[in-house]
Amino acid sequence: MTLNQNTFTGEYSYALDAKGRVNxxxxxxxxxxxxNDQSFVITRGMDPCVWVYPIIVWQSIEDELRKLSSLxxxxxxxxxxxxxxxxSVQYDKQGRIAVSSNLIQYADLGKEVLILGxxxxxxxxxxDILDSVDKQSQKIDSSQFxxxxxxxxx
Amino acid sequence: MTLNQNTFTGEYSYALDAKGRVNxxxxxxxxxxxxNDQSFVITRGMDPCVWVYPIIVWQSIEDELRKLSSLxxxxxxxxxxxxxxxxSVQYDKQGRIAVSSNLIQYADLGKEVLILGxxxxxxxxxxDILDSVDKQSQKIDSSQFxxxxxxxxx
DNA sequence: ATATATTGTGGGTAGTTGTGGGTAATAATC
DNA sequence: GATTATTACCCACAACTACCCACAATATAT
Numbered sequence: 001m002t003l004n005q006n007t008f009t010g011e012y013s014y015a016l017d018a019k020g021r022v023n024x025x026x027x028x029x030x031x032x033x034x035x036n037d038q039s040f041v042i043t044r045g046m047d048p049c050v051w052v053y054p055i056i057v058w059q060s061i062e063d064e065l066r067k068l069s070s071l072x073x074x075x076x077x078x079x080x081x082x083x084x085x086x087x088s089v090q091y092d093k094q095g096r097i098a099v100s101s102n103l104i105q106y107a108d109l110g111k112e113v114l115i116l117g118x119x120x121x122x123x124x125x126x127x128d129i130l131d132s133v134d135k136q137s138q139k140i141d142s143s144q145f146x147x148x149x150x151x152x153x154x
Numbered sequence: 155m156t157l158n159q160n161t162f163t164g165e166y167s168y169a170l171d172a173k174g175r176v177n178x179x180x181x182x183x184x185x186x187x188x189x190n191d192q193s194f195v196i197t198r199g200m201d202p203c204v205w206v207y208p209i210i211v212w213q214s215i216e217d218e219l220r221k222l223s224s225l226x227x228x229x230x231x232x233x234x235x236x237x238x239x240x241x242s243v244q245y246d247k248q249g250r251i252a253v254s255s256n257l258i259q260y261a262d263l264g265k266e267v268l269i270l271g272x273x274x275x276x277x278x279x280x281x282d283i284l285d286s287v288d289k290q291s292q293k294i295d296s297s298q299f300x301x302x303x304x305x306x307x308x
Numbered sequence: 309a310t311a312t313a314t315t316g317t318g319g320g321t322a323g324t325t326g327t328g329g330g331t332a333a334t335a336a337t338c
Numbered sequence: 339g340a341t342t343a344t345t346a347c348c349c350a351c352a353a354c355t356a357c358c359c360a361c362a363a364t365a366t367a368t
Contacts (some may be wrong), residue, residue, distance in 0.1 A: 015317065019355090023316055042162070057308060059158060063219075065273050066161075074298045076201060077291040079272055082307070087164040088157050092357070094316075102165070120308055145228065153192045169327065173345090177326055247348070248326075 004034050006054045008117030011056055013127075016113050020104060021096040022123055024052075025115060030121060040097060043086035050099060050107045053124040054086060061130075099124070159187050162271030166292045167281075172269050174258060175250040178206075179269060182276060183249055193297060194276075197240035202283055206276040209242060214226060253278070282303045 012025045024040075030031035032038070032054055045051040049131070053061075065082060066076040089097040099109070108126045116123040116130075166179045168233040170200070178194075186208055199205040219236065222229040230235070239260075243251045253263070264282045270277040270284075292299070 017319095019319090021317090026315060053308075055157065060162075061306060061308060062158060062161060062273060068302075070200065070272075070275075071173075073291065073293045074302070075198075076298055077288070077295070078270075078302045080270060080277075080288075083163040083271055083273060084165050090356095096316090098355080127319065147348095171327070171329095173329095175327095180325055246346080250326090252345085 003031050006029075006036070006057060007031060007119055008122050009119070010117045011114045014113055014115055016099065016104070016109055016111055017094070020092050020101060021092075022099060022113060022115070022124065023094070023096050024091055024122070026095065026135070028115075028117065029091070037090065039088055039090040041088050042097065042099065043083075044101065044103065044106055045123060047133055048107055049126075050103050051123040052097070052124065057120055058086070093147055133145075144154050157185050157221070159185055160190070160211055161273055162276050164271045164274070166269045168269055170253065170258070170265055171264055174253050174255065174276065175246075176253060176267060176269070177248070177250050178245055179293075180249065182269075182271065183245070191244065193242055193244040193271055195240050195242050196251065196253065198257065198259065198260055199277060199288075200285055202261055203280075204257050204263070204278040206251070207274070207277065211274055212240070240303060 008028050008031070010027065014023050014025070025082060028110075029038075034081065036054045036056050039055040041053045041055055043051050049106075061082070065079050068079060069110050070076050070079075087100065088127065091097045103109075105125065109124065110126060112126050112127060114125045114130055117127065161183050162185070162266075164179075164181065168177050168179070170176050170282075171226050183192075187210065190208045190210050193209045195207045196207050197207055222233060224230055224233075239256070241254070245251045257263075261278060262283060263278065264280060266281060268279045268281045268284055270279065
């Protein structure tokens with residue numbers, strides 16, 4: 001398969017078990033480069049969902065944060081809010097990662113979860129919440145998409 | 155796991171015991187390089203919290219301080235306030251460090267504390283104070299905050 | 309169509325981690 | 339020098355996590 005490395009697309013339905021574990025879809029694991037050491041960084045998403053980055057991708061974020069001096073108040077609160085809920089996880093022999101109860105609560109995850117590929121990261125959603133967020137964002141008026149047109153070619 | 159060395163992320167709830175000891179989260183201890191000799195430098199944070207640096211990281215800060223000319227009044231008082239409350243601690247067999255009563259007072263720590271990874275250092279907070287500081291700073295600098303987010307968050 | 313490999317899900321077990329308390333060594337005070 | 343306070347070091351235990359195995363469902367190959 002010649003898909004881009006560390007790049008994820010598609011939607012998958014999976015189970016979050018009693019121990020707080022979810023499977024990472026095999027298709028996602030197979031495009032993970034070896035230097036990730038089968039590991040991700042899992043954190044709060046900007047939407048009410050969980051974000052999962054390949055560790056290599058996350059490290060580039062960390063490197064940027066490291067450059068910010070803690071003398072500045074804004075810098076401090078930005079670093080804090082960015083890394084506060086982030087932690088690294090390695091998937092087990094069965095391909096599952098553990099989701100902390102903190103994140104399960106934040107994204108209001110139940111037994112059934114939706115896993116979305118989002119190009120450079122993965123999102124884990126409660127299906128109902130994704131639905132309502134989706135409907136809401138359809139109301140966003142098309143002028144905002146016009147703005148995006150300047151930045152990306154589809 | 156291939157996380158960056160001497161780099162900390164995530165939020166953890168821990169207990170400060172009657173003897174003034176707190177556990178350093180295992181995840182943090184495990185990314186500490188051996189040359190730190192299981193030791194940190196603990197000092198006052200710029201926010202009302204306690205800062206905990208790996209000794210190796212702290213040494214590089216000292217190197218920077220050394221470069222600041224003492225001709226400037228601002229420099230002098232900055233160096234003074236930075237170094238004044240700093241002291242080194244080694245964690246015990248159970249992974250705990252002792253927090254001096256001076257610092258406990260400064261950060262107003264009770265039995266329950268929050269430990270935050272802040273990339274190159276660790277913060278120890280009273281949860282209530284973190285809450286209010288967090289809310290306040292989000293009001294004040296939201297525009298600068300967004301700017302940083304646009305540059306750094308992937 | 310059948311056999312083989314891969315993938316998703318559940319659960320058990322051994323080791324690790326967090327927390328409290330105890331005892332000995334050291335320092336401080338009278 | 340004796341007494342008290344403080345600190346460093348050790349042990350115990352409950353809770354949790356990482357790791358392993360089992361098995362059913364799905365996909366792939368023969």
